Amino acid sequence: MxxxxxxxxxxxxxxxxxxxxxxxxxxxxxxxxxxxxxxxxxxxxxxxxxxxxxxxxxxxxxxxxxxxxxxxxxxxxxxxxxxxxxxxxxxxxxxxxxxxxxxxxxxxxxSESSRILNETLYENAKLLSETSNEAKEVQKAMIAFQSEFKCCGLRFGAADWGKNFPDAKESCQCTGSDCESYNGENVYRTTCLSLIKELVEKNIIIVIGxxxxxxxxxxxxxxxxxxxxxxxxxx
Incomplete structure (x- = not known):
């Protein structure tokens, strides 16, 4: 045995x-x-x-x-x-x-989750130019995100903010090479949409690993x- x-x-x-x-x-x-x-x-x-x-x-x-x-x-x-x-x-x-x-x-x-993410981000892009309570919560989160990740807007850059741009102006201000002019201010050319997608993809890879x-x-x-x-x- x-x-x-x-x-x-x-x-x-x-x-x-x-x-x-x-x-x-x-x-x-x-x-x-x-x-x-x-x-x-x-x-x-x-x-x-x-x-x-x-x-x-x-x-x-x-x-x-x-x-x-x-x-x-x-x-x-x-x-x-x-x-x-x-x-x-x-x-x-x-x-x-x-x-x-x-x-x-x-x-x-x-592919379905990618589509849902895009639709959600596009809906949030519309909220950046609105004045409702829901929109203000999204705008507060976006201002913090822009300050940390050096980007501006979601789809079309600073133009996404519309009349609310003065509130987000400070978080969009750019001092490097990746800048463009909007309403007399130097703002980041990179939109936050692309950065959010990159973050999601990186996190998915980490989860898979x-x-x-x-x-x-x-x-x-x-x-x-x-x-x-x-x-x-x-x-």
Whole structure:
């Protein structure tokens, strides 16, 4: 009868212990944000129409799942429990399948999401020249974005601001080489639309890279747990 590899057993334990610690940290942070006074101030400080607790609730669920999987992997490896290792394998496999499904859906609807982004930005471009309360909120965010990323307007540059240009003039002022003249002011020639698209594309690449890295780790976890499961069964 073949014995259980000590190297594989303790490698599996160490891997899942780190997994469990990560889950504990995520869960602890999410609970703190959910129940503490300071945490609530942090997550409700933004001016958006979505429920700020949705993301926190998702973090609580993710942290809990990671903790449970880490616990199953650690105990299954140390106690050489085939039942725990099998539960760990099934849980990790389900997560991997969900990631693959999400990746396929993301690739399928990539063109659709790009179209929705363009339509949203074009609608926001119209709000820059309006005076409603909704328009003022968008304008406030755009002024901050222009100041940070050195751009002006969304579609047609400074002209997007219309009669509201005096309010955004300071954030549009250009002192470098990429400048053009508008209403007697030197403003950035680059529109914020192109920069926003670049930021979205860069973030998507980062998300894909993280998802790929997690998938590799999960596949290794699946392989190690199944090898250990088989070794325990043949011991």
């Amino acid at each position: 073949a014995g259980v590899s000590g190297c594989l057993k303790y490698s599996m334990f160490f891997f899942n212990f780190l997994f469990w610690v990560c889950g504990t940290l995520i869960l602890g942070l999410a609970i703190w944000l959910r129940v503490s006074k300071d945490g609530k101030e942090i997550i409700t400080s933004g001016d958006n129409g979505t429920n700020p607790f949705i993301a926190v609730n998702i973090l609580i669920a993710v942290g809990s799942i990671i903790m449970v999987l880490g616990f199953l992997g650690c105990c299954g490896a140390v106690k050489e429990s085939r039942c725990m290792l099998l539960l760990f394998f099934i849980g990790l496999l389900l997560i991997l399948l969900l990631q693959v499904a999400a990746g396929i859906l993301g690739a399928t609807f990539k 993280i998802a790929f890295g997690l998938a590799v780790i999960e596949i290794l976890g699946l392989v190690f747990s199944m090898v250990l499961y088989c070794q325990i069964g043949s011991k």
